[in-house]
Amino acid sequence: MLKKWAKRVALVCSIVLMGTIATGCGSSSSAPTSSGQSGDYLQTIKNRGYLIAGVKNDVPLFGQLKPGAQEAEGFEVDVMKELAKKIFGDASKVKLEKVESKTRIPMLQNGQIDIVAGTTTITEERKKQVDFSDVYFLAGQSLLVKKGSPVKSINDLKGKKVSTAQGSTSAKNIREKAPGAEVLEFPTYTEAFLAVKQGRADAMTTDNSILLGFLQEDTNYELVGGLFTEEPYGFGMQKGHPEWVQYVNDFIKELKANGKYAELYKKWFKQDPPK
Structure with missing residues (x-):
């Protein structure tokens, strides 16, 4: 009897131990992280092979999808193509995702887009939700x-x-x-x-x-009525990726320094950009 009881105890202990080990292993293994959670975000984009940019489809001059057109066109669309060109050497390596004013920040937070160029004003409230680039356009x-x-x-x-x-x-x-x-x-x-x-x-x-x-x-x-507010536009990015924000800021500076910004601005707004 004692031998049988001892064997049963040993068997139960063995099962419990195996379960504990399995549970421990399960808890220590990290779940796959999304592109917006860790690591070098720019490298994530490069590994994917294309940039995902959120742009408006209903704003003339900035991002508008005209009847019969295959994709939106406008100043911000062209700037996103230039960003893709900087990353991949190919302006076509960008997937344009439609955003609206109410969806652009949630889409960033959910990792559906890498960057939003949706006439987005930089505000203190929005800074709590996403990170912004330097100002690339000042409106009112x-x-x-x-x-x-x-x-x-x-x-x-x-x-x-x-x-x-x-x-x-x-x-x-x-x-x-x-x-x-x-x-x-x-x-x-x-x-x-x-x-x-x-x-x-x-x-x-x-x-x-x-x-x-x-x-x-x-x-x-x-x-x-003139202008009764100042609206500085910035490119929005998911929080937690300072290297990606810095890359975009360097891109904006480069775009202005090489004259491409002025070229695109004049193309769409029919005038030189303000100094």
């Missing part, structure tokens, strides 16, 4: 109205409807600057502009650089 918020509109400035917006894009700083700013206005938020800037064209909104507000793109498409509208 303004108002777009139909020619002949009684709205001439933010002081005329009391009781008026103002359209803008969801998740943009423009919505927050206009509520602060014109508390008497009714702010209508739409998924895209195209829809916000359409609301003005259809008479559902009295004015549209966002950065003047974005509004200028819509003016090029329809000369029946104009900008009024």
